[in-house]
Amino acid sequence: MVETPRTSRPRVSRWLLAGWMATAAFAGYRLMPTADASHTHTGWDQRHVATIHGNNGPASGGSGPGTQDEEYCIMSETSAMPASSIAPFIQETLTQLSFDIVWDGSADWRVDLWRTQKFCNEYATADRNRIELEYRIRESWASLCGGEQYACVTASSPVTDSSGAHQHYLYMNAHLKREQLAALATTTRARKFINHETGHLLGLKDPDYYGHCMHSVMHNDLYASLGCTDPVWYPTTSDFVSVRSIADRTN
Numbered sequence: 620m621v622e623t624p625r626t627s628r629p630r631v632s633r634w635l636l637a638g639w640m641a642t643a644a645f646a647g648y649r650l651m652p653t654a655d656a657s658h659t660h661t662g663w664d665q666r667h668v669a670t671i672h673g674n675n676g677p678a679s680g681g682s683g684p685g686t687q688d689e690e691y692c693i694m695s696e697t698s699a700m701p702a703s704s705i706a707p708f709i710q711e712t713l714t715q716l717s718f719d720i721v722w723d724g725s726a727d728w729r730v731d732l733w734r735t736q737k738f739c740n741e742y743a744t745a746d747r748n749r750i751e752l753e754y755r756i757r758e759s760w761a762s763l764c765g766g767e768q769y770a771c772v773t774a775s776s777p778v779t780d781s782s783g784a785h786q787h788y789l790y791m792n793a794h795l796k797r798e799q800l801a802a803l804a805t806t807t808r809a810r811k812f813i814n815h816e817t818g819h820l821l822g823l824k825d826p827d828y829y830g831h832c833m834h835s836v837m838h839n840d841l842y843a844s845l846g847c848t849d850p851v852w853y854p855t856t857s858d859f860v861s862v863r864s865i866a867d868r869t870n
């Protein structure tokens with residue numbers, strides 16, 4: 620939470636859309652074998668943002684997020700892709716495309732993403748520490764992510780959930796490479812990385828073994844090395860169902 624004006628975004632038809640989403644997710648759940656759901660962190664240490672279980676933001680037309688909403692900021696550490704050039708694209712990918720293919724609004728708006736007014740590195744530390752999610756762009760995250768080709772997420776400040784049954788994290792960061800977001804000719808490839816890493820921020824995991832593939836932005840052809848071939852670049856019904864189970868604490 621940062622006490623500054625936010626970037627506005629369309630919130631019209633919020634409840635209509637939420638109702639549609641609930642129907643779609645329920646239908647998807649009923650039709651899909653359990654084995655086809657994206658898998659999540661389980662047990663005591665669950666890597667997801669702590670605010671995913673609640674929603675206390677404005678019902679409609681509100682001017683700012685509630686304390687259970689997820690604010691995110693963007694920053695770049697490469698002059699080849701200034702934050703000002705990529706931030707609108709990230710925002711569009713997360714919140715402004717068709718409702719059935721964006722993370723925003725999932726789990727009945729317990730995932731409620733708000734882009735901050737400024738870039739992450741423009742905030743004083745005290746204010747920056749109130750922002751739940753950061754998207755950071757660099758040429759390489761090899762040292763942090765374990766290899767030159769990788770993006771990854773990190774989590775910090777573990778806290779115990781109100782249920783007492785697991786711990787989750789106040790802050791999570793997505794580390795993306797410039798190369799993954801470059802080239803407008805491959806727009807869906809860039810969205811694929813943004814949506815995949817966001818799935819991690821919300822608690823979803825990568826495939827566990829060769830052939831662990833499904834129609835999911837977490838199990839798509841980014842994992843060609845594990846035999847996965849689905850090119851899907853947006854969160855699917857399977858992904859939404861899984862995030863709902865995390866929010867419900869039934870994962």
Ligand SMILES: [Zn+2]
Nearest residue numbers: 665669780787
């Ligand atoms: Zn949790």
Ligand SMILES: [Zn+2]
Nearest residue numbers: 815819824825
């Ligand atoms: Zn991953």
